[in-house]
Amino acid sequence: MSYNIPIRPRRNRVNSSMRKLVQENHVCVDDLIMPLFVIEGQKHKIEVASMPGVYRFSLDKLADEISELWDLGIKAVALFPAIDESLKDSLARESLNPEGLFQMAIKTVKNTCPDMLTICDVAMDPYSSDGHDGFVEEGQIINDKTLAILGDMAVAQAQAGADIIAPSDMMDGRVAVIRQALDQAGFTNVGILAYTAKYASAFYGPFRDALDSAPKDGDKKTYQMNPANSREAMREAQLDTEEGADMIMVKPGLAYLDIVRSFAETSDLPVAVYNVSGEYAMLRAAAEKGWLDYRSTVCETLMAFKRAGADIILSYHAKEFALWQKKA
Ligand code: PBG
Numbered sequence: 519m520s521y522n523i524p525i526r527p528r529r530n531r532v533n534s535s536m537r538k539l540v541q542e543n544h545v546c547v548d549d550l551i552m553p554l555f556v557i558e559g560q561k562h563k564i565e566v567a568s569m570p571g572v573y574r575f576s577l578d579k580l581a582d583e584i585s586e587l588w589d590l591g592i593k594a595v596a597l598f599p600a601i602d603e604s605l606k607d608s609l610a611r612e613s614l615n616p617e618g619l620f621q622m623a624i625k626t627v628k629n630t631c632p633d634m635l636t637i638c639d640v641a642m643d644p645y646s647s648d649g650h651d652g653f654v655e656e657g658q659i660i661n662d663k664t665l666a667i668l669g670d671m672a673v674a675q676a677q678a679g680a681d682i683i684a685p686s687d688m689m690d691g692r693v694a695v696i697r698q699a700l701d702q703a704g705f706t707n708v709g710i711l712a713y714t715a716k717y718a719s720a721f722y723g724p725f726r727d728a729l730d731s732a733p734k735d736g737d738k739k740t741y742q743m744n745p746a747n748s749r750e751a752m753r754e755a756q757l758d759t760e761e762g763a764d765m766i767m768v769k770p771g772l773a774y775l776d777i778v779r780s781f782a783e784t785s786d787l788p789v790a791v792y793n794v795s796g797e798y799a800m801l802r803a804a805a806e807k808g809w810l811d812y813r814s815t816v817c818e819t820l821m822a823f824k825r826a827g828a829d830i831i832l833s834y835h836a837k838e839f840a841l842w843q844k845k846a
Pocket of ligand 1: 639723795
């Protein structure tokens, strides 16, 4: 028997071909950025304890990884250096060393694979003896003194071959200062991916383990955003856009999909989302316990970013997703 139900949404789900035909969103390897941690030394590929499957690479191993990623179709990597404690100071001076780890990592990527895009994080924390993204004086983060350092850092990275500068510090006015510094140094083609709505989140824990970069004192709440706020994200987006950002980013990802959606609806710029370390660790840990199916939950997570409106996804899952796509 059947009822009179002329409208039946299940008709569009009747089999796999039909479901594929009407599918609204797709995750494409072209849109993924793979974050990579780099360390000093040789022949090191050391797993991050709180991020199984994610490694810290010495430069020789980084080169191998870059070739593998390129063969899988990944066209962009975000680099994060783990700087030796002895090289850290209050001014993050090591960040300007042309032979420093970050600059050498950029060169390694470019020498291995010239078309691989290098997305370079600009913030003081990996280099700061205080473990903060900005310059610290008497327990305060000094905005404008930090800006000059960030501008120099961006130019140092551009000189090493950075394609895109990604300020993750959340100082006021940083995009304008970095744009000006890059232009004055002749790097008018180096882009800026702004960490526009970067929240003061507990989901960054494993990342700080990987780089040993947790703040020595206090927290990041005077510069990173309050997780309770969404209109404030729009204000940051407006400023970064006016200051010359080429792309805007929301971070973390999963708990902030509403912000991704707002940016996608209101901005003309490409919108990126950062699927951060703690989000990666959650899926890994649950899968290790046998509580979740890893591959399905990863694919569903990446799809959620697309559905929310993200154009670009930074994710530690990028490589494995590319591998699955290749085998499929
Ligand atoms: C540094 C920076 C952080 C992340 C990216 N750049 C950590 C922080 O702000 O404390 C986090 C990324 C992640 O958790 O995967 N400014």
